[in-house]
Amino acid sequence: MFLFSNFITAVAQLVGILFELYWWAILIRVLLSWVSPDPFNPIVQFLNRITEPVLAPLRRVIPAAGSFDLSPMVVLIGLPILKVFLVSSLLDLARMIR
Structure with missing residues (x-):
């Protein structure tokens, strides 16, 4: 069962990295929009x-x-909240399986 738990932990870390990269992509897009x-x-x-x-x-x-445009600001605030929720839920699931 520990293999499945390790797999879920790896998925949680990957999800966290993807959320972080997406947050940066939106921030870069916002910054680029100022310079046309x-x-x-x-x-x-x-x-x-x-x-x-x-x-x-x-x-x-x-x-x-x-x-x-306020939509990037909403996403930049909402993504970290969603990231914490999803990653911590996956990590808790992995701990429960062990």
């Missing part, structure tokens, strides 16, 4: 492609404050 980068730049396109699926639904729900 070339939209055909592959890095900008990649950041838009991976962050837009989360930001687009929030934009429909959260109104913009003038020309200021």
